Amino acid sequence: MNTFHVPLSAMRLLLSLFLVALLAGCDASAPASNALAVRFLVDGQANVTYQAADDVSTARADGRWETRLTAGPDDVLSLDAVSTDGQPVTTTIEIDGRVVATHQGLRARSDSRPSERSQNEVEVKGAIEALSADRVRVQGRVFRIDASTRFLGRDNEPISFETFAVGTVVEAEGHLQSDGTVRAKKLKLEDLDDDAGDEHEVEVEGTIDAVSPTSITVSGTVFATTAATRWLDDDNLPISRDAFAPGLRAEAEGWVRDGVLTAEKVKLDED
Structure with missing residues (x-):
């Protein structure tokens, strides 16, 4: 009986080719880990x-x-x-x-x-929703202000931080931090859009500075009031506008239309 012998070197070569093909098939089907x-x-x-x-x-x-x-x-x-x-x-x-x-x-x-993503860069454009000495909120994103933050006008000229106020339309850029806030690199004055006019929403929370028959001022922001303005207590129940007085805390919400900020609702904040 004749016996057929396969050289050991040939067997090793066949085995190597089989493993290479197997690994190549696995790589082809596996999703990219950095997608x-x-x-x-x-x-x-x-x-x-x-x-x-x-x-x-x-x-x-x-x-x-x-x-x-x-x-x-x-x-x-x-x-x-x-x-x-x-x-x-x-x-x-x-x-x-x-x-x-x-x-x-x-x-x-x-x-x-790609260059921005590698640095966890965030860019947001919209009206300032809240403002303090070291923080600005735009489109729900909190930007932290520090000594490195640049403040720019519409033509990229340097301006002071005091130029900005609640309702001001800005472009904010910075780097995302581990706590979810953004370290602001730049805060720049912008128009809402080339064709959008100046209509945007404003929300202010703070101490009432003044109340008149046609307006209320909260934390330095003046809201015009009309017959349609809703006046609410801390439980969101309707109350008289006479309940609002300087020194009390309140939340005011409204819209800027044609350059006028008009309050849609004003709510007492007793917390």
Whole structure:
């Protein structure tokens, strides 16, 4: 009986080729560990264009729209929304559950670039919602002010921090910190949008400075009041405007329209 012998060197070669093919198959099927989980979000009525790397798509937002996709760490991300009903819209880009850019206007464009993401950079445009000596809140994001923060006018000229107030439209940039706040790198005066006018929401909480038949001043911010202004107690129950007096704490909310800040509601804050 004849016996066929396979040389040992040949067996080793076949085994090596088999292992190489097996590993290559595993690598091909495994997802990239550094891929980015991206969420594009638009609030408002708008025509939407979004881009990841060279892939450009369009959509229509009808109140609220979002899409999710996977992008590479070197991909430029862009989200552009143009209002279709004459009201400001908001665009937001999230990466791995974290907001990296958000803007508001009749045309709102948010971008995220690799160089910014490597530094956890955050960029937000909108009206200042709250302001203190060392913090500014814009679009719900708290920016911490320190000695390194630059304050710029619309033409990038240096200005003082005192120029900014609740309701001022700004572009805020900085680096995300471990506690969720952003260390502000730059605070720049902006228009809400080239075509958006000056309509935006303002909310102020603090001590009542003055009350008149046509206005109320809270923490230095003057709100015009009308017959439509709602006056509420600490439990959100309607009360007389006569209950509001200088020295009490209150929360005032309203809108700037045609340059006038008008209160929609004023609420006593007894905490």
